[in-house]
Amino acid sequence: MYGKRGAGARASTAVLGAALLLAGCSSGGDGDKDEGSGAKVTQQPKNADPFWVNPDGNAAEQVATYARAGKDKDAEQIRKIAEQPTGEWIGAENPEQEARGFTEAAEKVDRAAILVLYNIPHRDCGQFSQGGAADGDAYRTWIDGVAKGIGDRPATVILEPDAILHLVNQCTPEEFHEERYDLLKGAVGKLKSLKNTKVYLDAGNAGWGHPDQIFQPLQWAGIAEADGFSVNVSNFYSTEDSIAYGKQLAAKVAGKHFVIDTSRNGNGPYTGGKADENWCNPPGRALGESPTTKTADPLVDAYLWVKRPGESDGTCKGGPKAGEWWAEYALKLAKASG
Numbered sequence: 001m002y003g004k005r006g007a008g009a010r011a012s013t014a015v016l017g018a019a020l021l022l023a024g025c026s027s028g029g030d031g032d033k034d035e036g037s038g039a040k041v042t043q044q045p046k047n048a049d050p051f052w053v054n055p056d057g058n059a060a061e062q063v064a065t066y067a068r069a070g071k072d073k074d075a076e077q078i079r080k081i082a083e084q085p086t087g088e089w090i091g092a093e094n095p096e097q098e099a100r101g102f103t104e105a106a107e108k109v110d111r112a113a114i115l116v117l118y119n120i121p122h123r124d125c126g127q128f129s130q131g132g133a134a135d136g137d138a139y140r141t142w143i144d145g146v147a148k149g150i151g152d153r154p155a156t157v158i159l160e161p162d163a164i165l166h167l168v169n170q171c172t173p174e175e176f177h178e179e180r181y182d183l184l185k186g187a188v189g190k191l192k193s194l195k196n197t198k199v200y201l202d203a204g205n206a207g208w209g210h211p212d213q214i215f216q217p218l219q220w221a222g223i224a225e226a227d228g229f230s231v232n233v234s235n236f237y238s239t240e241d242s243i244a245y246g247k248q249l250a251a252k253v254a255g256k257h258f259v260i261d262t263s264r265n266g267n268g269p270y271t272g273g274k275a276d277e278n279w280c281n282p283p284g285r286a287l288g289e290s291p292t293t294k295t296a297d298p299l300v301d302a303y304l305w306v307k308r309p310g311e312s313d314g315t316c317k318g319g320p321k322a323g324e325w326w327a328e329y330a331l332k333l334a335k336a337s338g
Contacts, residue, residue: 041082043109048292051085051156051304052106052113058325059086059310077334078310078327085291086263087116087158087306089323092133095119095142099149112154112196116233116306117146117187120163120180125171128280128314128322136179143187152195158202158259158306159187159226161233164217165204185222192225198301200259203229206237206245207269215252227301228257234307235261236269236278236285243297250299260295262288263305266337280316281329286336309333 041055054060059082066075088102099115106113119142123132133139166172167180184201191199201223204214218229229249232242239262246258266286270278287309293302310330312319319326 043111044083044085044291046110048294049085049290050112050293051291051302052102052109052111053083053085054088054102054105057082057086058308059330062310062325062327062330074331077331080287080334080337081309081330084305085111085114086308087114087304089116089118089308090146092119092131092142095145096149099146099155100151101149103150103153103155106155107153112156114156114158114304114306115146115150116158116161117143118161120160120183122172122176122180124162125166128316136183139183140186143190147190147194150191150194150197154196155194156198156200156259156302156304157191158200158230158233158304159191160184161202161230161306164202164214164221165208168204168210168214168217169208181217181220185220185225188222188226192227198227200228200230200301201226202233203231203246203249203258205232205235206241207235209245211245211249211252215249218249218253223253223256226256228259229253230259230261230304230306232261232265234263234279234313236265236267236282238265238268239289239296239303241268243300247297247299255299257299257301259302259304259306260300261306262291262303263307263309264288264333266333277316280313281319281326283317283332284336285333286338287333288337 041053041060043053059078062078063075063082066078090098102113119133119139121132121135121139124130133142163180163184167177188199191197201218201221203218223229231246239260242260250256250258264285265288267284270282270284289303291304295303310325312322312324312326314322
């Protein structure tokens with residue numbers, strides 16, 4: 001079994017537009033406060049959380065919507081999401097423009113953008129987040145666009161959630177394996193040639209939990225050149241279990257560091273439904289630890305919200321399609337987090 005994650009494979013054009021126009025809505029001064037969509041979103045303290053908070057993301061827009069409707073309590077709940085940095089999932093069509101927009105907006109307030117690259121050919125084994133680049137050449141061109149858009153600006157990149165795991169568990173047909181390893185290794189090399197970009201290859205989650213099977217594929221995919229790997233992307237396993245899994249894996253890949261997606265792991269994994277649907281919009285989940293570089297273990301570089309809380313995992317349990325904002329679910333996540 002594997003931790004399928006129908007994470008948002010698109011970047012909102014509204015968010016992108018806001019990023020590109022951030023100069024017009026920044027408060028200026030010390031660069032620590034931005035106002036967007038009436039949400040008055042503030043950057044987190046840089047010494048603990050150096051990542052960019054998008055002042056015009058879906059959660060910020062929802063705060064403003066609730067506020068206009070007089071739903072102040074709901075607005076404050078969603079603010080728990082709006083005021084944290086989350087991953088920006090680069091879309092398929094305009095990678096250079098999107099990467100430039102997000103990193104320029106982040107640099108303007110002296111922060112690093114978190115970018116998620118999720119466009120590998122034959123992505124997600126034909127499930128809720130199926131798609132990806134048409135072929136290897138198209139993917140290389142797309143990566144080139146992302147790299148050009150980032151330039152010398154600070155960025156932390158989560159590279160291709162599930163891509164390696166789906167090779168290991170044979171979800172992705174054997175005929176595509178060699179090319180995928182080549183594409184991933186090439187992407188790592190291209191992104192690490194940039195001056196201020198950190199790259200973390202995705203490496204599954206604690207629920208899958210087979211370090212012995214995935215460490216060599218990570219090596220084939222270029223982990224030696226990367227900054228490390230990511231675990232629990234778009235999943236729900238506890239931070240404690242994720243650290244244990246990551247440390248076991250790190251020991252097999254020359255002590256590489258890792259990051260953990262804590263966006264929705266506050267109540268741990270859901271076990272009340274079908275095993276293959278516990279990953280898809282499960283009920284009763286909660287926001288996890290806030291993004292920070294001050295973690296519980298020296299091997300963990302950061303807790304990140306890679307998956308944007310409140311965006312659907314897919315068309316299950318009444319949710320919209322993968323990656324679309326779902327205010328009702330977002331509100332439940334926020335309320336459950338206390």
